[in-house]
Amino acid sequence: MTANKPVDFIDVDGKCPFGYYEEARARDTVEFEDRTGFWIAASYGAASKVLTDEETFPRFLPEEIVTDPKYVRTVATPSFLQGDERLEHHKWWLRLFSPKELRRYREEIVSVVVASTLDEFADQGKVNLIHQFTEPVADRVIAAVLGLPWQDDAWMAELRRNFDLAERYKASIYLKPEESEQFAEDALAGTYRIDDLLRPFMEQRKATPDNTVMSRVLHDESLQSWSEDELYGLVRTFFTGGSGTTSVQIGNAVHLLLTTEGLVDQLVDGDDELISRFVEEALRLVPTNHYRNRKIAEDVEFEGASLPKGQVIGALIAAGNRDEARYENAAQVDLTRPNPRQHLTFSVGIGACVGSGLARVILQESIKALTSRLKDIRLDTSAGEPELVGSMFRPYTPLHLLFDV
Numbered sequence: 185m186t187a188n189k190p191v192d193f194i195d196v197d198g199k200c201p202f203g204y205y206e207e208a209r210a211r212d213t214v215e216f217e218d219r220t221g222f223w224i225a226a227s228y229g230a231a232s233k234v235l236t237d238e239e240t241f242p243r244f245l246p247e248e249i250v251t252d253p254k255y256v257r258t259v260a261t262p263s264f265l266q267g268d269e270r271l272e273h274h275k276w277w278l279r280l281f282s283p284k285e286l287r288r289y290r291e292e293i294v295s296v297v298v299a300s301t302l303d304e305f306a307d308q309g310k311v312n313l314i315h316q317f318t319e320p321v322a323d324r325v326i327a328a329v330l331g332l333p334w335q336d337d338a339w340m341a342e343l344r345r346n347f348d349l350a351e352r353y354k355a356s357i358y359l360k361p362e363e364s365e366q367f368a369e370d371a372l373a374g375t376y377r378i379d380d381l382l383r384p385f386m387e388q389r390k391a392t393p394d395n396t397v398m399s400r401v402l403h404d405e406s407l408q409s410w411s412e413d414e415l416y417g418l419v420r421t422f423f424t425g426g427s428g429t430t431s432v433q434i435g436n437a438v439h440l441l442l443t444t445e446g447l448v449d450q451l452v453d454g455d456d457e458l459i460s461r462f463v464e465e466a467l468r469l470v471p472t473n474h475y476r477n478r479k480i481a482e483d484v485e486f487e488g489a490s491l492p493k494g495q496v497i498g499a500l501i502a503a504g505n506r507d508e509a510r511y512e513n514a515a516q517v518d519l520t521r522p523n524p525r526q527h528l529t530f531s532v533g534i535g536a537c538v539g540s541g542l543a544r545v546i547l548q549e550s551i552k553a554l555t556s557r558l559k560d561i562r563l564d565t566s567a568g569e570p571e572l573v574g575s576m577f578r579p580y581t582p583l584h585l586l587f588d589v
């Protein structure tokens with residue numbers, strides 16, 4: 185297929201991949217990996233070009249991802265809209281998470297959810313961070329922003345159970361499509377069950393508009409032509425796009441914080457600006473999404489390689505984020521870095537994450553609360569040393585903490 189020597193991306197599946205990324209970046213060209221069948225764009229420049237140039241490197245359409253067209257609704261998101269429609273919709277999200285709205289969400293929702301979740305274990309001296317903090321915070325904030333009953337644990341657990349069915353299917357279709365078929369029916373049923381859970385709250389907002397996001401989904405001018413099924417799909421997208429991603433990112437940021445000497449002390453005494461700089465470094469160094477795949481739409485010369493139409497290229501976000509050609513001391517946390525927000529973690533261009541503003545607020549409030557309220561916070565490795573597991577999604581797990589009460 186190619187004269188280049190094969191590299192083993194799959195071999196780092198489930199293991200810490202940063203050494204592999206360094207090797208991949210050190211090559212001058214993008215290269216083909218025999219085992220994944222992907223071309224690999226590992227430098228900041230190459231990965232960012234792949235993500236930005238959607239004509240040459242378009243994203244996969246839902247029909248191309250699922251194992252059968254009837255499962256499309258398990259993966260559909262607004263990123264699959266085309267042309268002007270996509271641009272219009274992108275702007276809708278930007279209005280939703282404008283700086284003014286984000287200030288309101290920070291004060292009225294995010295800080296409240298973070299504080300009340302922390303209250304649940306603050307007197308216990310230890311916490312299973314993922315189960316007791318990062319997952320509930322991410323789900324609860326999104327539910328609260330939408331106008332769903334985030335304090336109703338049983339309702340939230342039922343919602344999460346059904347989203348997990350869809351997530352299990354999605355997690356396997358990208359790398360192991362042949363193994364994913366067994367999860368497809370449950371995933372599809374899960375999406376309908378989620379709609380049933382949402383329905384009373386949607387109906388209520390349909391009749392009586394308020395200042396929730398759900399109300400805007402139902403009443404905003406630019407969504408008037410959307411079918412009811414599409415509107416429910418849009419509400420589900422808030423969780424599928426924003427929940428697991430944010431939960432993993434909070435955990436990864438906390439792991440970075442607790443394994444980098446001196447950082448906790450700096451942030452305990454620090455101000456909002458320092459916390460926000462730390463959050464950007466965590467996004468850059470230990471991102472949730474390590475790569476995104478794109479199609480190669482035409483034969484093209486790219487970064488020293490001849491890419492054939494029809495094959496797949498992976499933009500290695502996590503490798504580009506540590507590119508020495510782009511960042512001085514790229515593998516180090518540096519709270520004085522110029523342009524700290526310029527990383528690939530939320531992708532770039534028209535396809536960039538539309539929830540990044542909310543994600544940043546959740547991350548900042550979480551780190552602030554954990555460092556200011558919990559004394560002498562440290563990793564508890566008695567339940568296992570945290571490891572960076574996964575492939576496209578990479579959480580540190582397990583993640584248990586100790587602190588003084």
Ligand code: HEM
Nearest residue numbers: 262263425426429430433472476530531535537538539543
């Ligand atoms: C730290 C947390 C997050 C990370 C790391 C993240 C990352 C990303 C990335 C990399 C993409 C581009 C995917 C691609 O092009 O294939 C994306 C898209 C998207 N994200 Fe996020 N995201 C986060 C939080 C959120 C939140 C909180 C929301 C919503 C409340 C959200 C909603 C979306 C949506 C709807 C898209 C599709 C955008 C489009 O193409 O139109 N994300 N995100």
